[in-house]
Amino acid sequence: MAANEVPSEVRGETRRKASRYVVPVAVAGVAAATIGLVPALAAAGDPDLPEITAQQLIEKIAGSETQTLSGTFKVSTDLGLPALGGLASGLGGQGGGASTADPTQKLTELASGTHTLRLAADGPERQRLTLLDGSDEYSLIHNGDDVWAYDSKSNEVFHEKGASEGPGAEKPEGKELPATPKELADEVLKAAGDTTSITVDGTARVAGRDAYQLVIKPKQAGSTVASVKIAVDAANGTPLKFTLSSVEGGKPVVDAGFTKVDFARPDASVFAFEAPKGAKVTEGAAEEARKSEKLPKNFEKDFGKDFGKDFGKEFGEGFGGFGKGLNVLGEGWTTIAKLDTGAPAPKTDEAPKELQGLLDSFGDKVTGKFGSGTLFTTKLVNALLTDDGKVYVGAVTKDALVEAANSGE
Template sequence: MAETRKASRYVVPFAVAGVAAATIGLVPALAASGDPDLPEITAQQLIEKIAASDTQTLSGTFKVTTDLGLPSVAGLADSFAGGSSSGGSSSVDPQERLTQLVSGSHTLRVAADGPEKQKLTIVDGSDEYSLIHNGDDVWAYDSKSNEVFHEKGDASDRPAGEKEEVPGTPKELADEVLKAAGDTTSVTVGGTAKVAGRDAYQLVIKPKQSGSTVESIKIAVDAKTGTPLKFTLASVEGGKPVLDAGFTKVDFAKPAASTFDFEAPKGAKVTEGSEGLDGPTHGKSPEDLEKELEKEFGGLDGLFGGMAPGAGAEGMNVIGEGWTSIAKIDTGAPAPKTGEAPKEVQGFLDALGDKVSGKFGSGTVFKTKLVNALMTDDGKVYVGAVTKQALVDAANAGQ
């Protein structure tokens, strides 16, 4: 148990990367050129155009490029697994494969025909990974390992939070961003663009507050259909965007029905339901997860070193509002000391973190281009899409 609690103190820095990945999602979009001459439109009218968009059918190719400013994580998995790969996730596990999109550049193909038929394929050279939803069937196929995952059942009958879905579309992401627009946000129309050969308006969203890591969010909106075609998230650090993703080709015609057909290739390993997928939560009920946590880590308290509310922690408080909101968590566990972590882990932490001090004492800021976290030496954590100075100021204020 002592070793488990020691290891749990490394969870927070790695959670920073996870939070950053969660804010990105899976978004199609692309590189564009040219400025088409379109009728003038206000930001409100463009938002309404997006909201009124009801694109049910499309197919296309898009490129997703993400740059969180993270150091290499090579070797970390073996460090946590004690050098063994036996506990790794299945190569066909959607959760594992889709999280790989949070770094580097990836080419994807997408097709949709209403809410019951969607297909997404990640192309990696001659290898492909596909997620297919066709009525009651959900398939995942990895051509490299020749593995197949299949789940059958009416998605509408599943409890909320357990539905298998192809990852979010640009429209869904745009909707979420626009919901958050308020007094702390500037929303304007930033001219026009050409995306995948289509005329588009540029919706520009910026924080009014200082201290946010977000410089701007730009959404290219198809002038005819109102469908978001491109999504770019820029950091105040400059350089490459945190996310630059967009269609290189798009067609709003109905895809052929055969696009969504799937039959397991000869000799493929087929996993039905949640069997064989080693992801930590896939197919497990809350009761099952609680039992596993109790067995492996002594419950949530053991896993997170007292971070979880109701498990000996003070819980989480939110400081500020809008783009500069900061979550404060009292873990109740001192930060790991130099030399306690495995060599590969310590190297990653050193590359990810900056030592800081102030009225609060001392600690380390674990940074990405989007989400930063300050972990004080006495176990308090301040995390948000804010600058390093904003975290230090919050800690100094003792809020």
């Protein structure tokens, strides 16, 4: 057994959704906007820290009381995809008159390349993230009920009111989540089961802070994930570094990190925002609905209740065939989602010219007992589309997908 590895007898099959308590609220809130990344770059020289077990380190993360911080960090993402070039513009680009400041569009840039960001957080109600791109700047500010986004390049502003209201802000129903750090650590280790190794692998110096390194590795063969490494602040338990490595080697799939971090409370002015003179301001859908005098007073509440009930019923009945075609194969790190569309796969030569080039650049023809199909690959997630309309997708190797297809399950 590796040093500090958690014994199998303390892990089990229980899988409870408690991960949202692992990272302090202030960090996690902004991390969600940056595809879950709140990491750091390690400096030279590993600090000499007291030994700690994986369970104790998870407890330290869960028990962290960090609510305030500010800092600068870099995010590097390498999925191994070919350059998309002018695909977006070739297929029509951004349409519908959408604002260039809309976070749902702008933050997708973090899915590739290297970016530098500034981050500030003051509890769950106030966060600010600024994406720097040369002389241009993109800022996303959450301050109470308001979310503002500003794109300096286009001088456009996106505003959404009521960020803390609505169903998304309600506490989900279901089983009670662990109340203490130790209970949470126990649940995390149980959820790992026999498929995962969780260990403490040395220390690191991150943005001037001493940190422990928590390493998570699949025990199963066939996963594309080699390891997930998280550097945790030794003093306050805040995650500082996140590195996701692929079995293919080379650059990490995700490598992001603080170059500076300060846990003092940021000044309130950091979260204040006023649209610059002459900027185009686009209101989000919720705010536009509030401004419409044609809507009844309780429209949002009643509509949401009735629509959710009726749509769920109609969707289930109308698309029941689609849902029935979905099957989950395997478990843990080698889970594969299989979808039987019931229709032959579309021919790539019938797709738009720009899309044909993209598909051909990372699609490989394969054959097996299942027949023939096309493999679409990245360093993390792979997909097999068979010619008879079946789709196999997972963070597994190409061989694992072909084997799943050959099994006929």
